[in-house]
Amino acid sequence: MRDTIALMDDTLRELLAARDGHFLLESGHHGHLLLDLDAMLWRPAALEPLVLALSDSLTAYNVEAVVGPLVGGALLAYRVAERLALPFAYAERVAYAPGQLYSARYRLPQAFSALISGRRVAIVDDVINAGSAVCSTAAAVRASGAEPVVIAALLQLGETALRQQSLASVPLTTLASWPNTLWEPQECRLCTVGVPLEQPILSCG
Numbered sequence: 001m002r003d004t005i006a007l008m009d010d011t012l013r014e015l016l017a018a019r020d021g022h023f024l025l026e027s028g029h030h031g032h033l034l035l036d037l038d039a040m041l042w043r044p045a046a047l048e049p050l051v052l053a054l055s056d057s058l059t060a061y062n063v064e065a066v067v068g069p070l071v072g073g074a075l076l077a078y079r080v081a082e083r084l085a086l087p088f089a090y091a092e093r094v095a096y097a098p099g100q101l102y103s104a105r106y107r108l109p110q111a112f113s114a115l116i117s118g119r120r121v122a123i124v125d126d127v128i129n130a131g132s133a134v135c136s137t138a139a140a141v142r143a144s145g146a147e148p149v150v151i152a153a154l155l156q157l158g159e160t161a162l163r164q165q166s167l168a169s170v171p172l173t174t175l176a177s178w179p180n181t182l183w184e185p186q187e188c189r190l191c192t193v194g195v196p197l198e199q200p201i202l203s204c205g
C-alpha cells in the first residue's frame, strides 16, 4: 500500500509542473505554490494509473453519477465515469470575483440537472486546494436535487479545504496530499515582505 501511495505521489510530481512565487488564486487566497494542471493533460496515457486508482477509491460509495468542475476536473471526472460505467456531468463556472474569498460559483447545465436529480454523486476534481471548486460544485449538485456522497481528487494541497463547513458531511478521498499554506489576503506573509502578486488565469495553487 505504501509503495502504491509513493508511486502515485511520484507520478503526480512528474506530471505537475510546480512553481514557487506569490499567486492570487481562484479561491481568493494568496498562495506560494502554483501547479500547471494543464500540463497534466498533455499525456493522457501517463494519467491512466491515477484514473484507475481514483476510480477504485469510489467503489465503496454506491455512486450513481460522476460530476467534475470544468475544465481540468471535468476531464478527469469523465475518465473516471467511463471507467466505472457511470453517467457523467460537468459543472461550469458561472461567476467569479477575483480576490474575494470563495466567490466562484458553479452550476450544472440544465440538461444534466434533470438527469442527475435523485442520484448519489461523486464529485471528482484533479486538485483540491482551498476547496472552492468542489464546494461550489457540491452546492450545484445539491441544487439539482442530487446528493454528493464523496469528493475525490488526485491531490489535496494543505488543509484549508478540510475547514470548509459545506464539505464536513461529505467524505474526501485523495491519492496524494502535499503540505501547502494559503493566506487570506489581509494576512498574507508574502504581501508583508513585498513579493509582487501574480494573478494567473484562474489557476489553482
Ligand SMILES: O=P(O)(O)OC[C@H]1O[C@H](OP(=O)(O)OP(=O)(O)O)[C@H](O)[C@@H]1O
Binding pocket: 025, 026, 027, 037, 069, 070, 071, 072, 073, 125, 126, 127, 128, 129, 130, 131, 132, 133, 134, 161, 202, 203, 204, 205
Ligand atoms: O480547491 P480550489 O481552491 O478550488 O482549487 C482547485 C481548483 O483549481 C483548479 O482549477 P482552475 O481554477 O485552475 O480551473 P481550470 O480547471 O479551468 O484550469 C483545479 O482544477 C480545481 O478545480
